[in-house]
Amino acid sequence: MSDLHRLIFNVSLSALDKLIYVLRRIRGVSIMGNAIEVRWRGREQVSLAGLFNELNERRVVMAFDEAQRLRGPLSSEVLNALAHAYDFDRNVTFILSGSEVGLLYEFMSVEDPNSPLFGRYFYEVRIGRFTRDESIDFLWRGFKELGVEVTTDVIETIADVFNGIPGWLVYAANAYIRGR
Numbered sequence: 001m002s003d004l005h006r007l008i009f010n011v012s013l014s015a016l017d018k019l020i021y022v023l024r025r026i027r028g029v030s031i032m033g034n035a036i037e038v039r040w041r042g043r044e045q046v047s048l049a050g051l052f053n054e055l056n057e058r059r060v061v062m063a064f065d066e067a068q069r070l071r072g073p074l075s076s077e078v079l080n081a082l083a084h085a086y087d088f089d090r091n092v093t094f095i096l097s098g099s100e101v102g103l104l105y106e107f108m109s110v111e112d113p114n115s116p117l118f119g120r121y122f123y124e125v126r127i128g129r130f131t132r133d134e135s136i137d138f139l140w141r142g143f144k145e146l147g148v149e150v151t152t153d154v155i156e157t158i159a160d161v162f163n164g165i166p167g168w169l170v171y172a173a174n175a176y177i178r179g180r
Contacts, residue, residue, distance in 0.1 A: 048081035056089035067096035068103035075107060076116075083116035099167055101126075129164035138166070142173055150176070 070078050085092050098104040109115030110122065130138060136159045143150045154176060162168040
């Protein structure tokens with residue numbers, strides 16, 4: 001895909017539209033000789049709920065970062081598939097995360113009696129800002145875990161600039177590692 005096409009693609013499509021765009025072009029997947037064929041159209045098409053049912057054969061954790069972006073024209077299909085999986089697919093666990101908590105709640109509508117997810121149990125983990133010391137410790141541990149040597153000056157600068165916001169601390173550390 002050329003840079004111009006990629007730019008138009010990124011500007012014109014939402015995250016969910018991009019996922020659908022990519023998934024429609026997948027004919028099959030082979031991992032270490034094990035093949036999976038997915039049909040997105042026709043009589044043998046796979047629905048999102050059907051995909052979750054198939055994944056239920058083994059323990060699977062599906063994480064949707066910035067899940068509030070799933071709002072839109074297909075959000076009811078996503079919510080219905082999540083509700084179905086919650087009720088019937090015991091081996092599938094979902095993690096929905098997002099930086100815009102209000103929009104995430106709006107998308108899930110867990111308190112709306114008309115929502116497919118109404119009345120279903122969920123566990124919420126809120127991560128607030130870190131103190132400066134927590135930020136520094138978090139960054140040291142992250143760099144150490146990745147085996148990246150870094151100076152105290154770099155750690156303190158990242159901690160000071162991003163003021164304890166965990167997502168931005170991770171973003172800045174990753175950018176540093178990539179040389180940006």
